[in-house]
Amino acid sequence: MWSHIVCVSVLLHYVTGQSGTTLNIKDVFEGRCYDYKETLYNGLLPEVKASCGDLWLKFLDAFAYKHPCDVKFESYSAYWEAAKQILPTDKVMFWSGVYNLAHRFANNGKRYVTLEDTLIGYLANSLTWCGTQKQPGLNFTRCPSWTDCPTEASESFWAGASKTFASEAKGVVTLMLDGSNPKQPAYRRNSFFAKYELPSLNPKLVTSVKVIVTHALNAPKVEFCGTGSLVDLKNDVTKAGLKYTCTDDPIAVMHLLCADDPESRECQLTFAHAQGELTRKKRSEDFNGMPDFF
Amino acid sequence: MWSHIVCVSVLLHYVTGQSGTTLNIKDVFEGRCYDYKETLYNGLLPEVKASCGDLWLKFLDAFAYKHPCDVKFESYSAYWEAAKQILPTDKVMFWSGVYNLAHRFANNGKRYVTLEDTLIGYLANSLTWCGTQKQPGLNFTRCPSWTDCPTEASESFWAGASKTFASEAKGVVTLMLDGSNPKQPAYRRNSFFAKYELPSLNPKLVTSVKVIVTHALNAPKVEFCGTGSLVDLKNDVTKAGLKYTCTDDPIAVMHLLCADDPESRECQLTFAHAQGELTRKKRSEDFNGMPDFF
Numbered sequence: 001m002w003s004h005i006v007c008v009s010v011l012l013h014y015v016t017g018q019s020g021t022t023l024n025i026k027d028v029f030e031g032r033c034y035d036y037k038e039t040l041y042n043g044l045l046p047e048v049k050a051s052c053g054d055l056w057l058k059f060l061d062a063f064a065y066k067h068p069c070d071v072k073f074e075s076y077s078a079y080w081e082a083a084k085q086i087l088p089t090d091k092v093m094f095w096s097g098v099y100n101l102a103h104r105f106a107n108n109g110k111r112y113v114t115l116e117d118t119l120i121g122y123l124a125n126s127l128t129w130c131g132t133q134k135q136p137g138l139n140f141t142r143c144p145s146w147t148d149c150p151t152e153a154s155e156s157f158w159a160g161a162s163k164t165f166a167s168e169a170k171g172v173v174t175l176m177l178d179g180s181n182p183k184q185p186a187y188r189r190n191s192f193f194a195k196y197e198l199p200s201l202n203p204k205l206v207t208s209v210k211v212i213v214t215h216a217l218n219a220p221k222v223e224f225c226g227t228g229s230l231v232d233l234k235n236d237v238t239k240a241g242l243k244y245t246c247t248d249d250p251i252a253v254m255h256l257l258c259a260d261d262p263e264s265r266e267c268q269l270t271f272a273h274a275q276g277e278l279t280r281k282k283r284s285e286d287f288n289g290m291p292d293f294f
Numbered sequence: 295m296w297s298h299i300v301c302v303s304v305l306l307h308y309v310t311g312q313s314g315t316t317l318n319i320k321d322v323f324e325g326r327c328y329d330y331k332e333t334l335y336n337g338l339l340p341e342v343k344a345s346c347g348d349l350w351l352k353f354l355d356a357f358a359y360k361h362p363c364d365v366k367f368e369s370y371s372a373y374w375e376a377a378k379q380i381l382p383t384d385k386v387m388f389w390s391g392v393y394n395l396a397h398r399f400a401n402n403g404k405r406y407v408t409l410e411d412t413l414i415g416y417l418a419n420s421l422t423w424c425g426t427q428k429q430p431g432l433n434f435t436r437c438p439s440w441t442d443c444p445t446e447a448s449e450s451f452w453a454g455a456s457k458t459f460a461s462e463a464k465g466v467v468t469l470m471l472d473g474s475n476p477k478q479p480a481y482r483r484n485s486f487f488a489k490y491e492l493p494s495l496n497p498k499l500v501t502s503v504k505v506i507v508t509h510a511l512n513a514p515k516v517e518f519c520g521t522g523s524l525v526d527l528k529n530d531v532t533k534a535g536l537k538y539t540c541t542d543d544p545i546a547v548m549h550l551l552c553a554d555d556p557e558s559r560e561c562q563l564t565f566a567h568a569q570g571e572l573t574r575k576k577r578s579e580d581f582n583g584m585p586d587f588f
Contacts, residue, residue: 032329035326255550259550267549271565
């Protein structure tokens with residue numbers, strides 16, 4: 001989940017046009033909380049009792065009026081405790097390096113539940129924040145990059161969020177990885193999954209880890225199930241007392257990728273004869289075949 | 295877009311468990327606004343200058359302290375004016391009867407921009423609201439159903455929102471319809487598209503209407519391009535001075551549908567040989583083919 005953090009950080013530079021705490025962060029945070037409580041994920045994830053104002057204060061308390069590199073892992077404990085939810089069996093999904101695809105596949109909790117679907121992650125997703133010892137306690141001008149602070153302070157929020165999330169998982173959990181990044185292996189032992197999520201899975205509650213290795217269209221395929229870093233992953237999962245399964249490019253994920261680029265050579269090859277079949281099938285059903293053009 | 299309204303209404307019964315104004319509506323509305331301004335759609339849709347507090351007051355003013363059936367079309371004018379955005383050329387999408395599919399295809403403004411992606415629609419989407427002449431001016435117990443009030447009051451918000459949205463469209467606009475609903479035709483002259491959107495398109499700015507007719511998997515296919523109500527649609531679009539194109543089940547949309555149900559007979563037929571091709575292709579690339587299972 002390093003890529004998560006990198007992704008969030010890069011996104012924020014783009015989104016806010018500055019690198020300090022997100023403007024109006026209290027209003028954004030509390031507003032998301034009200035939206036979550038009243039309209040989002042109802043029926044999919046349980047309601048949290050804590051008020052939105054209370055959640056904001058517990059979150060804020062972890063870093064406000066502190067030096068940005070002086071935020072310990074435990075600083076957010078009161079927030080995790082107040083915001084955590086019971087998670088549905090067999091639906092927890094972890095991901096690394098494939099933020100967009102994993103979230104589109106998860107489909108807002110309908111297929112899978114990611115950390116960013118839970119209240120803990122939803123409220124903070126894509127935000128930047130850091131404290132200052134001066135008034136008003138938040139630095140809206142500049143936050144240190146993740147590499148400027150010691151590891152613990154950099155990772156404290158998302159590491160703790162990941163641990164809390166993983167510790168609530170039950171049944172089969174899913175992990176989506178990128179097998180086509182030439183710059184880093186699909187699985188890394190310094191990833192959030194390896195450092196915080198896998199060790200937090202409870203072998204009495206979790207039965208197996210179902211790994212999905214995806215490959216971007218039209219890009220070199222670097223690793224597959226059973227090769228390279230995925231051998232390490234299998235070993236680590238097995239050592240943790242969990243069953244391990246792995247699949248490359250399940251067809252449902254290929255459909256999602258190909259929805260964005262159906263004309264690509266790879267989609268044409270993968271879904272051979274698709275258009276021909278479709279046209280033939282439709283023609284036979286179209287009793288009043290007036291031709292239209294697209 | 296009747297189905298839009300029906301869908302929102304049904305959703306709300308489910309979501310809020312009551313049929314009065316959404317609880318904490320001010321906080322949800324303003325919170326969404328802050329989230330929208332600070333983190334959502336940046337780079338895709340322009341920022342709106344009005345403050346979130348101001349937008350809420352303009353919205354509230356349209357119905358607070360009024361009988362719920364006494365809300366005229368123009369009541370929301372100040373809100374439309376303050377919240378409307380310039381829309382990107384060739385990206386506007388209308389839809390009817392296919393809320394989920396249309397929005398997944400639109401992909402939060404990345405492929406298409408729907409009314410619900412714009413600030414006007416985003417702030418109100420899935421909420422229920424109505425006024426009362428008594429304190430506190432909003433009825434949190436019960437709002438009339440859409441059929442309890444005269445048409446104008448029922449439709450006033452979403453009709454005006456749709457008109458405002460359509461009037462800002464430029465280039466090619468897209469309309470996604472459901473060709474597999476046995477209870478209603480794909481195109482109806484009492485639909486929101488026919489009543490409010492098509493008449494609001496500016497033929498000096500909009501060049502053509504690209505219709506996408508979709509069919510649910512494993513359901514009877516009721517209408518296709520060039521048949522039934524789609525003949526009326528072609529006539530109405532042409533009369534409005536716009537070019538008309540129509541396509542049934544474009545392959546990109548089929549991919550999205552099949553991502554949810556890849557094993558269905560129809561997906562197997564449409565994307566013939568998919569898994570065989572994929573397996574063959576992967577095996578040839580997988581230099582270290584240790585078998586894994588999924």
